[in-house]
Amino acid sequence: MDDLGETARPTRAVQAVRAEAPSRPTRAGTLRERRAAVLSPSYRLFYSEPVELVAGRGAHLFDAQGRDFLDMYNNVPAIGHSHPGVARAVAAQAATLNTHTRYLTAGLVDYAEALLDTFPAELDRVTFACSGSEAVDLALRMARCATGRRGIIVSAHAYHGTTALAAAVSPSLGPDNPLGPEVVTVDPPDPAEAPGDFAARVAAAADRLEESGAGAACLLADSIFSSDGVRPGPVGALPAAAAQVRARGGLWVADEVQPGFGRTGAMWGFERHTGASRDAAGGAGISGAGASGVAGSGTVTGGAVARDGEPGEAGGADDVPDIAVLGKPMGNGMPISAVIHREALGREFGQRVRYFNTFGGSPVSIAAAQVVLATVLGEDLPGRAARLGERIARGMADTGAFSQVRYAGLFAGAQLDSAERAQAVVDALRARRVLISASGAGGDVLKVRPPLIVDDDDIDRFLTELDAALAEVGR
Amino acid sequence: MDDLGETARPTRAVQAVRAEAPSRPTRAGTLRERRAAVLSPSYRLFYSEPVELVAGRGAHLFDAQGRDFLDMYNNVPAIGHSHPGVARAVAAQAATLNTHTRYLTAGLVDYAEALLDTFPAELDRVTFACSGSEAVDLALRMARCATGRRGIIVSAHAYHGTTALAAAVSPSLGPDNPLGPEVVTVDPPDPAEAPGDFAARVAAAADRLEESGAGAACLLADSIFSSDGVRPGPVGALPAAAAQVRARGGLWVADEVQPGFGRTGAMWGFERHTGASRDAAGGAGISGAGASGVAGSGTVTGGAVARDGEPGEAGGADDVPDIAVLGKPMGNGMPISAVIHREALGREFGQRVRYFNTFGGSPVSIAAAQVVLATVLGEDLPGRAARLGERIARGMADTGAFSQVRYAGLFAGAQLDSAERAQAVVDALRARRVLISASGAGGDVLKVRPPLIVDDDDIDRFLTELDAALAEVGR
Known part of the structure; x- marks a missing residue:
């Protein structure tokens, strides 16, 4: 260039x-x-x-001297x-209407439908927020409300956000950022392990939470374990761990803020582990990433590529998270995030707890998100x-x-x-x-x-x- | 029209x-x-x-049939x-650069300076976030870190946001939204009271927190008590209450999400109570609202207007909050919020706790906020x-x-x-x-x-x- x-x-x-x-x-x-x-x-x-x-x-980024980074x-x-399409959509919408979700607006509903179409059918509801932190915070509140349990299992060097609750489940923020009293950490998956090894650590953590009286509300895991040093494998580790948490009354919350929207080669990071994918227009979903489902991911050690395994090994009901949290790339820089969940999970929360996010799902952010989603899917x-x-x-x-x-x-x-x-x-x-x-x-x-x-x-x-x-x- | x-x-x-x-x-x-x-x-x-x-x-808002609301x-x-100026600024910035605060960008600094110029000199630092909820959540984390105390005093029907922590200090969310264990409520000010009456209730609440071992980290108060039914008076109630909390080692956090940016007739809601105002360009600040400082505010009962009192009665150091939280109108609908605080308050927090908000203070939101601030000040x-x-x-x-x-x-x-x-x-x-x-x-x-x-x-x-x-x- x-x-x-x-x-x-x-x-x-x-x-x-x-x-x-x-x-x-x-x-x-x-x-x-x-x-x-x-x-x-x-x-x-x-x-x-x-x-x-x-x-x-x-x-490319440019400094004041015109140098290209x-x-x-x-x-x-x-x-x-x-992105010119995002800029045009944002410009047009900002000049037209930017209000909140307590009035009916068409763009919000159009986008919610298109977004949910990229998820397995079980994940059928969405709440919009502004940042990944807000979405993680809400997901944890929903998980606790739905399970009646308080405990949260995260990886040893996890980062999930900046609200008080999100920081309390983010050990990567360091020793001066105390974890919540009901937060238990487990070592992240390692490509050299069997998928069941991570699941066994998660099961032990859930047992500890059960013994403490808190119980395990959820496993909260970044589907690519970014802050743990990028841990894409072994494939199958996440659904196997989810099965253990579910057996103890907890949920699987997939933090897709970093892996989501196609980055890992699948539309959603959890799909690499499960093979779960709705047929999405434009070839998105794991099928678009190649026949094996994990083409474009693996571990290279000493020049040899080791694939991280085959997806769907856990099989069946455990393939799909209960809640997925989206953020960062969702609006290409416009502040928008989302919690995607199974309808039943949000029912009690919706009845008992008011949740209204003034800027969440506002028309300008939705306009940007529409262009992002259309581009991710349309350009595979x-x-x-x-x-x-x-x-x-x-x-x-x-x-x-x-x-x-x-x-x-x-x-x-x-x-x-x-x-x-x-x-x-x-x-x-x-x-x-x-x-x-x-x-x-x-x-x-x-x-x-x-x-x-x-x-x-x-x-x-x-x-x-x-x-x-x-x-x-x-x- | x-x-x-x-x-x-x-x-x-x-x-x-x-x-x-x-x-x-x-x-x-x-x-x-x-x-x-x-x-x-x-x-x-x-x-x-x-x-x-x-x-x-x-x-004015318009429905699909072209009807004007x-x-x-x-x-x-x-x-x-x-607003056409906001739309143009957003459009130009979205087509140019929209990144985060870990690179140097001029707009962020220009805006931070202009914003701080509207506050009393003691409030000299800013952290940007996306929503009022995120800003309230951060302000409470900072207050707890700075004081080493946990307790928070709020009004009886307060609303401060939607994160887990902000909801825990929002009794207006109803009985199914349990308040945090270290949260104490007080009845809001009443125009018929003396300013000291509210202060006495806050002092009693702080004493209860002290006895419980939590201590009072802060009084968190919407400077107009919106969700308590709009309680602009009596003038002087807030600084008088702040003095009581400070005497017990706590802080005054002014929630300016609703009253801020000129709505109450002063640039900041707390200024109605204190007379504290930096000379801001464009005549903003309480002096712009009239010589009495509380022109345009009061209580009408049976046709007679009662002024809510004279500002600055508490006098001196208690006139200025330790932390102010901004939101809603800040970007005219673009998601941006801020925590304004005294530098010393953020020092330990900044050293011990990482805080990075991906979209907080991003160039597009800042561009919108620049137009809002220039308009609020320039058009008085x-x-x-x-x-x-x-x-x-x-x-x-x-x-x-x-x-x-x-x-x-x-x-x-x-x-x-x-x-x-x-x-x-x-x-x-x-x-x-x-x-x-x-x-x-x-x-x-x-x-x-x-x-x-x-x-x-x-x-x-x-x-x-x-x-x-x-x-x-x-x-």
Whole structure:
């Protein structure tokens, strides 16, 4: 991509924004100094030399000097930064109507139907919210209400959000963020294990909750275990664990905020584990990812690709979560999230507890979400993610620098031997204008998670720069 | 306003939206039936005969038949439905860049500075989130972290949001929504009381929390006590109560989600109680509302207006909240909210607890918020709210139908003798295409809360239709 040619348009658009939205910079100093003087101390910036951005297009971000950064990190702009279709839909809707869900509006219902059509038939109801955190928070309230139990099982380095309740089930926030008294952690699945090993840990956790008197309201699991260092396998681990929780009166809540909307090669992350999929228009769902159902996902150790197993091993009723939580890419950056659930689960909650989210499902966010869903399905982005993800994982493994590359579609975790080394690679790539990050309990996993519309040229550039960065850091 | 002339534009824009954002209505039935089949059981619609909306302009909403509804209810579109400046800023920014706060972006910092300039100097830091609920949830986490105490004092019929923690401090959600174990309620202020009466109740609540071992982390109070039936007075009640909580080691958290951004005649609701105001450009702040500082607010009982007192009676340090929570009108419908706080309060929280909100402070929401703030300040909407609010309150009182009309700016609560009567008036007004609602612990208070750009013609229409509705229902 030509830097100069591509940045001309964004820069003009930025000038238009500045003219439209009067701002009043009132203080002295560099942007970074001014920022530190007004934002809360909890704000962080990426990189010791932060990136100042003014525009984005596709998988590219641009700074004030017009320099092009390849975005291999951001999962929110799934169909591309500043997607023109999203921008047009948002513009038209913002100029027409933006109100709440206590009046009837057609877009909300049209979108809810189209969204539910991508799920197995059991998941037949939706509640909209603004953020993944709000959706996780609501899902846990619903699970507790439906089961009459309080306990929540999460993985050892899980991250589920920022509300008080979501933070209480997010051990990755560190030792100063105490977990809730009814929260029990289990080690995440490992590709070298049998699916039943994770299920056995979850069963033991549920038993502990039962003994404590809290009982297990649910297993809450990110279907790709992102913050645990990306754990796509073994396939079948999630439904096997769900069976154990259900046998003890609890539910399976699938956190699809990161894996959802096609990233892992299936429309929904849980489908990789189960084979459960409604026939969705446009070839989405796991069938679109290839005949095996897990093409585009696996573990590369020492150059050999090990598939993570075959889906549907648990079989039957345990294939479908009770609740799925959606977020990040849902509106391509417009704040929208959702809780998808089985109707019966929401009945008592709906009767007993009022839930109204002022901005949840508002027409502008819905307009953006409609374009995202139509694009993901219409352009078979799950299939594309499976195909391109395979290329990225194979290319990373070919560098010989990683002890393991775990991946599912366009979500890859490449294992290094220390957090320092991982950070050094992240920084060397930033200097080469490629954005990624590190993840995992040890901070020693490179996390690669580009917009779904990343193309082969972008991947060439990424692999070239990765090679150079690794050479700099020393293999 | 001419119905046909005004609806032509919205209808064309709606058609454009439909063309841009492909939807896939997949099911049979009326819109209402389809809605009930896909949304969670907790969703509600206003009115037994719900309003289906396709467009909005200023203080007017339009249904599919092009009928014009006068909006005297919605506080989110503060500067008018589908505000053209907001729509243009959102459109330009969505076509340019929409990312998160871990990269440097200028708009975030420009806006943070301009927003903080409207607060007293002590309130010098901001964290952005998506919804009022998220902001309340964060404010409570910060208050607990800063004080090492757990207890929260709220008013008897308070509503503060929908996360698990926000719901746990929202008794208005009803008996099936249990309050948190460390939550204590107090009766809200009454205009007939002295400011010290509310403070005495808060002091007693804080003492109970101290005895329980939890301690009082904060008084969390909506500065207009909306869900308690609109309680603008007596002026001075909030700082007097804050002094009691502070003497016991707790904080004052001002919930400005409803009163904030000029609605009550002051820029911030707490300023009505304290006289605290930074000199803001454009005449905002309480000084803009008139020399007395409480012009445009009061209580009308039997035709006589009683002012709610003089501001600043508590004096000094207790005039300024420790934390203020903003939401609803902040982005005129774009999902954005904020926690404003004293720097020291966020220091330990920032060091110990990671807080990152993916969509919080994202460029598109900030672009909308910049236009809202510039409009509220530039067009002196607080002063306008004070002036027009006086007209509405006086006009409602003149009907002779209400035992009391309590108001501050464009937020009025008109007291009837039963919930049935209040609902009958709400329904009769809906039949006359005027939207309001009922509020208060008994559901017997008419809540009138139009967009801030409502004009004198709109108010004429409202008062005419109110008169007719009251005649129908019987005075």
